[in-house]
Amino acid sequence: MLSKIALALTVGVTATLFAYAAPAAHAVDFVAVGHSPTTGTPVPGAYVTADLGTWSEPPESYEFQWLRDGVAVPGATAQDYLVQPADVGHQLAPHVVGHRGSDSASFTGTPVAVRKIGAQVSLDVRRVHPRPDKRRLVWAAIGTVALERPSATDGSTITAYKKKDGHLKPLGTGVVTRGFAVVRLPWKRAPHGRTKVMLCYGGTDVVASTCSPVDVVRRPSSR
Structure with a gap:
């Protein structure tokens, strides 16, 4: 009798185990x-x-x-x-x-x-002959454009200004070729001393315009 009861319990437990199904894992949403x-x-x-x-x-x-x-x-x-x-x-x-x-x-x-390409300008002032057929030396400035990444600047302009009566007066403008522009300055005499010039690059459709103050030391020529 006891063996029959044990057999019945074994069969019952086994049937219960096989009948149990674990809950399906919840699928993770793809996000x-x-x-x-x-x-x-x-x-x-x-x-x-x-x-x-x-x-x-x-x-x-x-x-x-x-x-x-x-x-x-x-x-x-x-x-x-x-x-x-x-x-x-x-x-x-x-x-x-x-x-x-x-x-x-x-x-x-x-x-x-999106912004324009950044630019910086510098100035090198020197005395040069305006043309081979003229003897008198004149003041000229060589403006240089430096960009944060390569881009065409030919045809753009560099202008030098002098502040007068609270306003910027243009001294001269040069057209940029291969990153350089020659700006003729209207100085007849060059006394010793320092003068401040505002140098401005006009920019292009992809290069930003910029202005920088420049201290120019003028020395008279020996000629």
Whole structure:
């Protein structure tokens, strides 16, 4: 009798164990959970790069679309984007789509403000002959433009100013060729001493204009 009861209990417990099914694990939703800032220098001719983001599960593939002020830029569908002159003054941001199996998720990256290429100007003042057929020496300034990244500056201008009666009076203007411009200055005599000149670069459609005060030491020629 006891053996029959034990057998019945064994069969009952075994049947109960086989009948129990563990609850199914909850599937993790595929979502973007964060991203790092967009990288690169946002000036024409340079690249900006979209961050790949952080996801609940690793994506199997990505899609990219660059936005200018929230509007898709035609053809800009790579992780890297070459900044164009038309982007100056606008915001660029990448829209990133991740795919995993049949699931997709997306995020819009950090926007960057596109600016013109930065420039600096310097001045080297010297006495030169204006033309070979003239003997009298005149004052001239050689202005130099230095850029944060290469860009064409030919045809732009450098102008020297002198402050007079609270206003800037132009002394002369030169056209830039290969980063240099010769500015003729209207000085008839060159007494000893120091004078302040404001040197301004006019800029281009992609290079920023800039002005710098310059101390010019004038010394009389021995001739």
